[in-house]
Amino acid sequence: MLLDVALLVALSLTLLTALSVxxxxxxxxxxxxxxxxxxxxxxxxxxxxxxxxxxxxxxKLMSKEDLLSSWVDRVVYWVAPLVVFVPTLMIWVTIPVxxxxxIRNLDLxxxxxxxxxxxxxxxLVAAGWASSNKYAVLGGFRAAAQLVSYEIPLIxxxxxxxxxAQSMNLxxxxxxxxxxxxxxxxxxxxxxxxxxxxxxxxxTPFDIHPAESEVVGGPFVEYSGAxxxxxxxxxxxxxxxxxxLTALLFLGGWLFPGLPGGNPIISLGVFLAKTYLVVLxxxxxxxxxxxxxxxxxxxxxxxxxxxxxxxxxxMTGAYLFYGWPAWSLSLMSVAVLAAAVWxxxxxxxxxxxxxxxxxxYNPSSEAGHAG
Amino acid sequence: MLGNLxxxxxxFATMIRKPVTYQYPKEHKPIEDRYMGFPVLMWDEKVEEPxxxxxxxxxxxxxxxxxxxxxxxxxxxxDGTSSRRKIVDTxxxxxxxxxxxxxxxxxxxxxxxxxxxxHELSKYARNGNRSDLGKLLEMGWAYQQxxxxxxxxxxxxxEAKAEAEx
Numbered sequence: 001m002l003l004d005v006a007l008l009v010a011l012s013l014t015l016l017t018a019l020s021v022x023x024x025x026x027x028x029x030x031x032x033x034x035x036x037x038x039x040x041x042x043x044x045x046x047x048x049x050x051x052x053x054x055x056x057x058x059x060k061l062m063s064k065e066d067l068l069s070s071w072v073d074r075v076v077y078w079v080a081p082l083v084v085f086v087p088t089l090m091i092w093v094t095i096p097v098x099x100x101x102x103i104r105n106l107d108l109x110x111x112x113x114x115x116x117x118x119x120x121x122x123x124l125v126a127a128g129w130a131s132s133n134k135y136a137v138l139g140g141f142r143a144a145a146q147l148v149s150y151e152i153p154l155i156x157x158x159x160x161x162x163x164x165a166q167s168m169n170l171x172x173x174x175x176x177x178x179x180x181x182x183x184x185x186x187x188x189x190x191x192x193x194x195x196x197x198x199x200x201x202x203x204t205p206f207d208i209h210p211a212e213s214e215v216v217g218g219p220f221v222e223y224s225g226a227x228x229x230x231x232x233x234x235x236x237x238x239x240x241x242x243x244x245l246t247a248l249l250f251l252g253g254w255l256f257p258g259l260p261g262g263n264p265i266i267s268l269g270v271f272l273a274k275t276y277l278v279v280l281x282x283x284x285x286x287x288x289x290x291x292x293x294x295x296x297x298x299x300x301x302x303x304x305x306x307x308x309x310x311x312x313x314x315m316t317g318a319y320l321f322y323g324w325p326a327w328s329l330s331l332m333s334v335a336v337l338a339a340a341v342w343x344x345x346x347x348x349x350x351x352x353x354x355x356x357x358x359x360x361y362n363p364s365s366e367a368g369h370a371g
Numbered sequence: 372m373l374g375n376l377x378x379x380x381x382x383f384a385t386m387i388r389k390p391v392t393y394q395y396p397k398e399h400k401p402i403e404d405r406y407m408g409f410p411v412l413m414w415d416e417k418v419e420e421p422x423x424x425x426x427x428x429x430x431x432x433x434x435x436x437x438x439x440x441x442x443x444x445x446x447x448x449x450d451g452t453s454s455r456r457k458i459v460d461t462x463x464x465x466x467x468x469x470x471x472x473x474x475x476x477x478x479x480x481x482x483x484x485x486x487x488x489x490h491e492l493s494k495y496a497r498n499g500n501r502s503d504l505g506k507l508l509e510m511g512w513a514y515q516q517x518x519x520x521x522x523x524x525x526x527x528x529x530e531a532k533a534e535a536e537x
Contacts, residue, residue, distance in 0.1 A: 033386070035390070037382045038385070039385055039388055039389075039390050041394075044394060284379065284382065284386075285379070288378045342372075345372035
């Protein structure tokens with residue numbers, strides 16, 4: 001009993017430390033990468049290549065004054081960061097980072113992850129509401145609308161993977177990809193998962209709820225110092241979690257052709273490489289696109305991603321039911337993806353400019369007005 | 372839609388380009404020869420005295436009134452070594468007030484004051500940049516050595532001579 005508790009505490013501390021280091025690395029990678037995209041250098045002054053910049057940021061955040069405005073609903077206000085943070089930590093319980101490196105390998109791992117990731121929406125709404133600030137409330141409502149609607153395509157995309165792997169256990173999902181990774185069999189699912197995942201994270205181009213230019217930071221307006229940094233931490237851990245899930249569900253996790261999947265160090269390295277690759281793609285997207293308007297966000301979610309996700313499920317179901325070869329599903333998937341891209345580009349094209357005939361007033365040609 | 376993918380390619384292309392940043396205190400942008408920094412006084416190395424006679428024309432034209440000058444009889448003129456009858460005794464520019472407009476250089480009759488390359492003169496004290504004659508000549512000498520400066524009249528005369536010969 002005592003040993004179990006000690007093990008639990010040790011594992012939780014290890015997890016927390018590892019995730020903190022990951023967040024520090026993500027902050028550095030993001031600032032460097034965005035800097036390079038804008039032909040800057042990013043942080044360079046603290047430590048070699050600015051490597052200690054995230055540490056300096058953390059110290060600054062911790063030493064800041066924690067302001068509290070007078071109309072705040074105190075209990076909800078202080079609990080909200082925890083409600084956001086704890087689920088982001090909880091999902092890591094069942095995410096395997098290498099073959100046998102997982103805290104608790106749950107049979108319903110995917111279900112558990114989705115169930116917990118939905119919880120953090122409550123925290124965002126609570127934070128917005130408790131701040132008693134109009135921008136925060138608007139941001140909280142935006143978060144609710146956005147996250148709830150993008151949860152559906154996300155879950156459906158995950159469901160497609162679970163159908164293919166015939167399991168919700170993440171380790172088995174990865175093991176099922178030892179021949180073909182699901183990114184090749186189900187490219188449509190990968191795209192839906194990435195887009196919906198970005199929206200779930202509230203990262204650009206879907207950062208509607210913390211949009212600085214519209215709701216000046218959304219639910220986090222009133223938060224400062226350590227409490228704000230909890231939200232920040234949660235956001236980056238979530239980013240890493242979505243990247244890790246993409247790597248596990250679609251890119252074959254720790255498996256790589258030619259490398260021994262059984263070796264824990266090599267498999268951890270392969271997993272981290274794939275995850276950071278996805279993280280870089282997320283940052284790349286952030287460095288490229290402007291923010292969507294909220295109506296564009298909603299119509300993209302409900303009119304495009306949800307139907308596509310259902311089509312994905314239908315295709316996967318047919319593929320499994322009739323036992324077609326694997327390439328048929330990838331072919332169908334690519335075809336649907338191409339059709340979606342084509343349809344979207346048609347729908348997004350603006351109408352051609354109307355032809356304008358210029359009439360010049362000529363008094364001599366109009367008898368009535370002449371003279 | 373395809374334009375979106377193009378956008379990704381554009382950002383990728385800029386990502387692999389070299390950053391345009393200069394790491395400022397560590398690495399400086401090269402200063403061009405005609406760079407216009409703060410005004411300093413020039414040193415006539417043939418006679419070993421400043422070009423400045425302390426005539427105060429720059430002081431009168433200075434829009435921010437940041438300069439003062441005092442004239443004296445030139446001891447070297449009494450010896451016969453210098454052609455200048457008067458020479459500058461004290462000269463001060465408050466470079467903290469100077470707006471680097473270059474009017475003093477335009478109005479100077481003796482090519483005695485020039486816009487140098489000095490530009491990194493931040494000080495903690497408000498009057499930390501009051502520069503006296505010695506300091507101004509020192510900065511001017513550095514500028515002269517850096518650029519091979521000659522008074523405009525001398526340069527023009529030499530050029531005309533070279534042209535006449537050719």
